[in-house]
Amino acid sequence: xxxxxxxxxxxxxxxxxxxxxxxxxxxxxxxxxxxxxxxxxxxxxxxxxxxxxxxxxxxxxxxxxxxxxxxxxxxxxxxxxxxxxxxxxxxxxxxxxxxxxxxxxxxxxxxxxx
Amino acid sequence: xxxxxxxxxxxxxxxxxxxxxxxxxxxxxxxxxxxxxxxxxxxxxxxxxxxxxxxxxxxxxxxxxxxxxxxxxxxxxxxxxxxxxxxxxxxxxxxxxxxxxxxxxxxxxxxxxxxx
Numbered sequence: 001x002x003x004x005x006x007x008x009x010x011x012x013x014x015x016x017x018x019x020x021x022x023x024x025x026x027x028x029x030x031x032x033x034x035x036x037x038x039x040x041x042x043x044x045x046x047x048x049x050x051x052x053x054x055x056x057x058x059x060x061x062x063x064x065x066x067x068x069x070x071x072x073x074x075x076x077x078x079x080x081x082x083x084x085x086x087x088x089x090x091x092x093x094x095x096x097x098x099x100x101x102x103x104x105x106x107x108x109x110x111x112x113x114x
Numbered sequence: 115x116x117x118x119x120x121x122x123x124x125x126x127x128x129x130x131x132x133x134x135x136x137x138x139x140x141x142x143x144x145x146x147x148x149x150x151x152x153x154x155x156x157x158x159x160x161x162x163x164x165x166x167x168x169x170x171x172x173x174x175x176x177x178x179x180x181x182x183x184x185x186x187x188x189x190x191x192x193x194x195x196x197x198x199x200x201x202x203x204x205x206x207x208x209x210x211x212x213x214x215x216x217x218x219x220x221x222x223x224x225x226x227x228x229x230x
Binding site: 034036041042043044045046049090101102104105106107 | 118155156157159170172204206218219220221222223224226
């Protein structure tokens with residue numbers, strides 16, 4: 001079945017440490033790929049997106065993500081997290097053959113230790 | 115920069131009542147999407163509109179209806195409310211119609227509906 005998987009429900013990192021959030025998808029063709037962040041009680045904000053071209057994409061707030069076709073992955077990274085990064089992060093895809101429906105991962109909650 | 119505006123931000127209703135949520139898209143965005151996010155869940159697509167016509171339908175209950183008006187704002191009408199309808203309802207907008215997967219959705223802050 002076509003799906004988006006975020007294997008980590010929660011991740012805890014220390015402030016200043018590096019971060020990697022995992023996202024895998026299972027679609028025949030490479031879909032459009034997105035990472036959104038949701039702060040508590042807030043809306044969903046786009047961090048970055050991949051459509052084509054350079055597989056390493058830069059986003060807002062110092063985030064980046066790398067598309068790896070061979071692994072069907074689009075992992076989100078940040079070299080040094082800040083306490084304000086505590087939020088829930090959603091990976092989402094738009095399959096090539098869809099009528100533009102975002103298919104969402106279950107989300108990863110990021111907890112920052114002081 | 116203008117964002118997607120949703121109102122009300124919070125709404126409390128009782129079972130079997132009716133609720134209406136409003137969404138004002140970013141200027142010049144002609145496509146609007148509605149999502150429902152239950153507690154601890156990922157957003158679920160409900161319905162979308164392009165140029166005032168329904169363009170796609172997801173898991174929207176029959177008790178719900180929505181429309182997009184001539185000024186491109188959209189309203190989600192929910193009737194015979196149930197406890198399970200308690201959720202955060204997001205509206206998102208994008209330019210250029212929903213047929214292009216390259217469109218990027220901009221989300222509003224959401225409307226939190228609590229059904230007692």
